[in-house]
Amino acid sequence: xxxxxxxxxGLYVHVPFCERICPYCDFAVVAAGHLEPAVEARYxxxxxxxxxxxxxxxxGAALETVYFGGGTPALFRADTLRRILxxxxxxxxxxxxxxxxxxxxxxxxxxxxxxxxxxALGIDRLSLGVQSFDxxxxxxxxxxxxAALARETLAAAREAGIExxxxxxxxxxxxxxxxxxxxDLEEALAVQxxxxxxxxxxxxxxxxxxxxAARDQLxxxxxxAAAGMLEHVAERCRAAGFERYEISNYARRGFxxxxxxxxxxxxxxxxVGMGAWSYEAPGDRHPYGARRMNPRELEAYFASVEAGDDAxxxxxxxxxxxxxxEAVFLALRRSRGxxxxxxxxxxxxxxxxxxxxxxxxxMAASLLxxxxxxxxxxxxxxxxxxxTVFADFV
Numbered sequence: 491x492x493x494x495x496x497x498x499x500g501l502y503v504h505v506p507f508c509e510r511i512c513p514y515c516d517f518a519v520v521a522a523g524h525l526e527p528a529v530e531a532r533y534x535x536x537x538x539x540x541x542x543x544x545x546x547x548x549x550g551a552a553l554e555t556v557y558f559g560g561g562t563p564a565l566f567r568a569d570t571l572r573r574i575l576x577x578x579x580x581x582x583x584x585x586x587x588x589x590x591x592x593x594x595x596x597x598x599x600x601x602x603x604x605x606x607x608x609x610a611l612g613i614d615r616l617s618l619g620v621q622s623f624d625x626x627x628x629x630x631x632x633x634x635x636x637a638a639l640a641r642e643t644l645a646a647a648r649e650a651g652i653e654x655x656x657x658x659x660x661x662x663x664x665x666x667x668x669x670x671x672x673x674d675l676e677e678a679l680a681v682q683x684x685x686x687x688x689x690x691x692x693x694x695x696x697x698x699x700x701x702x703a704a705r706d707q708l709x710x711x712x713x714x715a716a717a718g719m720l721e722h723v724a725e726r727c728r729a730a731g732f733e734r735y736e737i738s739n740y741a742r743r744g745f746x747x748x749x750x751x752x753x754x755x756x757x758x759x760x761x762v763g764m765g766a767w768s769y770e771a772p773g774d775r776h777p778y779g780a781r782r783m784n785p786r787e788l789e790a791y792f793a794s795v796e797a798g799d800d801a802x803x804x805x806x807x808x809x810x811x812x813x814x815x816e817a818v819f820l821a822l823r824r825s826r827g828x829x830x831x832x833x834x835x836x837x838x839x840x841x842x843x844x845x846x847x848x849x850x851x852x853m854a855a856s857l858l859x860x861x862x863x864x865x866x867x868x869x870x871x872x873x874x875x876x877x878t879v880f881a882d883f884v
Contacts, residue, residue, distance in 0.1 A: 498553075498554040498758070499548045499554065500557065500752045500757070500758070500759045501557070501588075502760070503537060503559070503762055504560060504764060504784075505763060506765065507560070507561055509521075509522070509565070509598065509634045510523075512632045513698035514631065514691060514694065514697055515697065516695070516696060517560075518766075518786040520764075520788055525565050531570075532792065533763075534573055534574060537577075537762055542577060542581050547770065548582075548770075553584045555588050555748050555752065556588045558571065558574075558593045559594050563593060564596070564600075564601040567604070568607035571608065591611075591612055591614055592747070593608055595616060596618070597620065597642070598635060598639065599639070601643065602639075602643045605650035605652070615656065615747075617657075618640070618644065618656065619658045620640045620657050620659060622666075622674050623677045624666075624674060626665070627666050631660065632698075654684050654685070654745055656683060656684065656747070657681065657686055659674055659675065659688045661688060661691065664691075665709050668719060668722070671722075675726055679726070679730050685741045685742070685745050685746070685747065686739070686740045688723050688727075688740070689738050690716050721874070733825070734825055735824060736750070736751075736754065737873060756816065756820060757769075757771060763791070765785070767781055768783075778807070778810050778813035782804065783804045785801075785802035785803065814837050817833060818833075819879070822866060822872075822879065827867030827868070828865060828866040842864060852882060855871075856869055857879050859872075
């Protein structure tokens, strides 16, 4: 097994606190309302301690990207984020600032007012959870903001000097028609963001939406309606000058998320915080790569970090079979698809040698395309039914 060495690392910092928890969310989050300064300080202490302890596992790697996700990391004060950033730069002995520093935020008065301070820290990319510009849809989604505040926050981001702005939208929301979503997309495009992440609403097990759906109390869009919205996204974004570089992500030239691409390329990511997971690329310790997940409960996370042990941490060393399967389906998430030659260099044979039956079946169903050299890509239909494709390689 041969793979080019990875000399860079991305840092994901998970901040789990939210004003309220959306009924469709299954992330590792905590409803905080007004975030208490003592809780913020204790969590920041834990993050700094974890960064300093775990950076050694990526010794020699340059810190290339930082991503503050959540939860709602913009609920943290700028001074708190500065402390975490400085700890990361120090732990990796970074001679230059990371090439990309992303902060997730939601439309809110508190976050809006902090944008200039965030930009002054060096945060150069803002990912704003707009989800919809329709107050009716926002209410059905259980969002804490209204559309007017989203518009105000977007304007404030530009005024603060954010030149790399990403918007999140959700489609196929309860009660949402095609025209409703098309209007959302048009308003998002009118903002002229550099990046769009557009996701179909998924019903995750254990969420309030899952319970409502089981009771037939949730008016969900049918598959054909959702597919129509997804097709409209692809067509409209292409016409507006966006490149679809991943199933749900569109960017203007030069603005694809550097950090998120690390996951699909199976490049090293150090994840810190409650419920955060890390990925170590293949190496001496884990020949086929490894994943590590922190405890998903706040007190369990605090206990693990403060005790300096791995209590509650899950570590999975990937098998060769897992690594091959993930190499296929993660590459297929990207528009460029799977490079058969790179796959062969890493695993000793082309994709067909290990997944020939699945490839034939998916091609027969018009879900996958294959070049003469063996490169694989999702077809237009495969992009709409990607979960069906990926199930053949997991």
